[in-house]
Structures are given as structure tokens and as C-alpha cells.
Amino acid sequence: MPVQPSRNQSSPAAETAVREQRADARHNRARLLRAAREAYALNGTDVPSSTIARRAGVGAATLYRHFPTRGSLIAAAFSEQLTECSGALDEALRDDDPWRGFCSALAKVCRMQAEDRGFSAAFLGESPDDPDLRRERARAEAGLARLVQRAKNTGQLRKDFDPSDVTLLLLANSGVVQQSPEVSLAASRRLLAYFLRSCRATDGAPPLPPPAPLRLDDLYGPSHRTD
Amino acid sequence: MPVQPSRNQSSPAAETAVREQRADARHNRARLLRAAREAYALNGTDVPSSTIARRAGVGAATLYRHFPTRGSLIAAAFSEQLTECSGALDEALRDDDPWRGFCSALAKVCRMQAEDRGFSAAFLGESPDDPDLRRERARAEAGLARLVQRAKNTGQLRKDFDPSDVTLLLLANSGVVQQSPEVSLAASRRLLAYFLRSCRATDGAPPLPPPAPLRLDDLYGPSHRTD
DNA sequence: CGCTAAACGGACGACCTCTTCCATTTGTGG
DNA sequence: CCACAAATGGAAGAGGTCGTCCGTTTAGCG
DSSP, rough: OOOOOOOOOOOOOTTTTOOOOOHHHHHHHHHHHHHHHHHHHOOOOOHHHHHHHHHHSSSSSHHHSSSSSSSOOOOOOHHHHHHHHHHHHHHHHHHHSSSHHHHHHHHHHOOOOOOHHHHHHHHHOOOOOOHHHHHHHHHHHHHHHHHHHHHHTTOBBOOOOOOOHHHHHHHHHHHHHTOOHHHHHHHHHHHHHHHHHBBOOOOOOOOOOOOOOOOOGGGGGOOOOOO | OOOOOOSEEEEOOOOOOOOOOOOHHHHHHHHHHHHHHHHHHHOTOOOHHHHHHHHOOOOOOHHHHHHHSSHHHHHHHHHHHHHHHHHHHHHHHSSSSSHHHHHHHHHHHHHHHHHHHHHHHHHHHHTOOOOOHHHHHHHHHHHHHHHHHHHHHHHHHHBOTTTTTHHHHHHHHHHHHTTOHHHHHHHHHHHHHHHHHHBOOOOOOOOOOOOOOGGGGGSSTTTTOOO
16 A cells, blocks of 8 residues: 555665655654654553554554554564664674573563563564564574573583573563563562573482473464464 | 341341342352353453353343442452462461472462463452452461561571562463463473572572562552553 | 645544443242 | 342443544645
8 A cells, every 4th residue: 555656766676665755754653653662661562552643743543554553563663672682682692601691681681571561562472473573583583592502502501491491581571570660670680580590500400390382483373384 | 248148137237238139149140250260260351341241141230230340350250269379378388398388389379370361360460459359468478478487497498588589470470371371381380490499598509689579569559650 | 936645633433341221020028 | 929129131321442534734846
């Protein structure tokens, strides 16, 4: 629907033809994203769209023109955070000390969850099928797997640690940070400390129960892939 | 309201005048509670009341006559589970081994959370001001404090463990068990194992960050006036 | 400066949930 | 068996959110 040939396409772009947007449209789009991010961070993603439109100073129709569905607004609002998340992973992978990198990556993500109430919802909740989000998530998961393997190889991370345990931590943390902002950061830190203490490889420690098959993609249910 | 008097009240009761309930009323009340518990366990507490009424085979008005507000139905539906929870605490307190009692109590509660999706919502969520729930919760919290102290006294539980850390675990677990029932039990078990591993007192362990002021009552606290 | 289409905003309809009202049914003591 | 109040159920009101429609405004080019 939003595709319509512009006047003069110097370089005939693909289907994703970057349609020239009027300046006010671009401006309003930015205001909407900003308002959405602010509202989501404060109250989680179940903020009424009308509220976001009002706080952005635009009408409801404008919101729906830029983001045809509620989910697309959420996806757009958090694509930035997802990128930041991936960046933290990359940085952690560059750390000389694999264990320190592992810890700092988890700390970073937990902090993001604690500081932005919408983050958990966007990352772990149901964001049906936004290709951007899916791709970013897959990328993050791959980086995570490498991070885990690296820390295991040096013998610092316990051998029976499973990559899904990171998802376990994120889910647990999402429960913790649903509380009032004043305590959620402290609580999140303490939870992470408990978790990391148990992750460190030590001799004679009792074995863990088997990991639950928690992959991020599974959180959205059986989806399209039939396997 | 939930009192079933005998036909002849020798002593004229107080304001809480125990009205004789007709048999069908009692019957319907029971069916409503059963339907509510089933629906809540499966889908959490955000099931529409009309659904519960339908599944109980009664009209909407009947539901509201027995439980004037949505919250009162939730409270009634979970008062049983809360009592069971307190019972688990009492049993744990009778255990010869304080550490084993501590572990089994936490395991029990985590399992209840995993098996009943409404449990977390009723216990940790916002159930504003039902006196019954408040009382049960206070009782549970007191038992918990004793359980913790006992395990600390024997040197099995680390000294810097805080009673609020139990709340921390419950919150974390509530995040974990929001997933599909097939994995939530396994995931919950694994989370608990990680947690308990860190709770055990050991020398040379790094200190934890300070506990967050998480008391159950605070969860309803100054409310989330976010705007 | 004026024209045109892109962009806008407020009102609106569809839908959902909570809760109440009232005519009708049903249990129960006499 | 009867009468009457307790209890019931469906319909409807109130409130709120999603997404759309359409008359109006405005950017931007000639």
C-alpha cells in the first residue's frame, strides 16, 4: 500500500523502494517512535495506542498510517534495543577473558530488562512475525552460543551449562523486573549474582536437572516451521 | 458469605448474619469456584468472567451475585492454594534437617507456580485488598522467615541470605513458568537448582549485592502510578 | 504564488469485558 | 400442594481499545 513510484528514481531500487517522504511525515514518524519507546519503557507494551499518539502530538490515524498494526509499532520501537543487545554480545566476545565477557553480557541484558519495562515484552513476549526482530534474535542467539562455548572451553563455565540457560535467566529476570522501578534494578542485580555464582565451574558440585528446551524461537509457539 | 449455617441458629449471629443459602445457590457457587480454578490454572487470571460463568453453566449475574467483584472470585479461587502453601511451610518447619526443609519448601512453591498459571498472578500480582489473602500471605511470610533463620543457624544457608530472596525466587520463577506448560516445570526445576546452589554457605564465595527491599506486601504498595 | 497530492486529525464503528437490571424460574417451609 | 422469597439468566449499559473513514490542512514543486 505505501508503495508508489516517486517522481524520478535515479537508481531504480528494489521493492523496498525508498519512497520520498514528506518532511512532516518523517518528523511525525520519529516523534511516534520516541513517544512509544518512552511509554513502553515506563509502563510496558500494553499502553493504548491512542496514548502514544497523544503523547507524540499526532492523531490516531497518523499513527496507524506509519505503523499499520500495533505489533509493527512495537517491533519498530525495539529494533534499536535489539541492535544494542547484539552489540553488547559482540563486545563481550571481544573480551580477553571469556568468563568476564560472559558475565558482562548477561549483566548488560539484565540491566536493559530492568531499565525498560517494554524490553522483556518485546524480546520474550509475543511479537508475532516481524522479520526484523526474528533476524536480530537469531543473530543474538548465535553470538550467545559462541560466548557460552568460549567460557566453557577455558573451564570457567560449568560443563553442563546449556545455552538455553541464558534464556532461563532472561525469563526469570523478566519476572523480577516487573516490579516497581525503584527495586527492580537492585533485585535484578541480586538475581544475576545468584545465577552467576552457580554457573562457575567447581568440583564436587551437585549436577543440575536437565535443561528445559528453551529456545527463544520456541517462545512464540509452533509458528510456521513444521519440524 | 461462605458460611453454611445449620438450620437452627441457637445464637443469633452478628452483622455477618449467616443467611441460609439455598441448596442450588451453594451448588452453583461450588461450580463457579471449580470452573474458575480450572480456567485460571490453564490460562492465568486474565480469563473473562463471562467465560468462567459459561464453563460453570450459570449466567453472568449468578457469578456476580456470589463474587461481587472480579478480585473476590480470584481471591476465593486461590485461598485454597494459599492454604496449601502455608501447609507446605509448616511441614518444612517440622523437618529434622533445616536445609532440607528449606529446599523442599521452595521446591513445593515453585512447583505450584509451574503447575498453576494463576498461582503467580494471585500470589504476586495485584489482588488489592482481600483480607483473607492478606492474612494468609502474612502467615506464609512469617513461616518463611523462621525457615530461613533456622537454616542459617545450622550454617547451611549462607549468612547474607535475606528473606526477601525467597520473594526474588518467586518472582523469577513466575517469569519462567509463563511459558508453555510442557517446558515450564523443567525450566522451573532448573532455575531452582541454580538458585539453591548459590544459597548454600561456602567459604570464599564472593559477596552478593545488597538485597532489594522485596517484601510481598510491597508488591501492592504505593501502586504503580505511572503516567 | 498557486496547485496537487501527500499527510493529517478527529470522529466513528466494531469489538470486548465488567457489571447491573428485571422478568422469570425454582427451592423450600408450612 | 402452595405461596413466596431466594435465586437465576439473558439482555443491556458503561467503559475502553483497535483500527478506519473522510473532510481538511499543508508541504513542495513549478
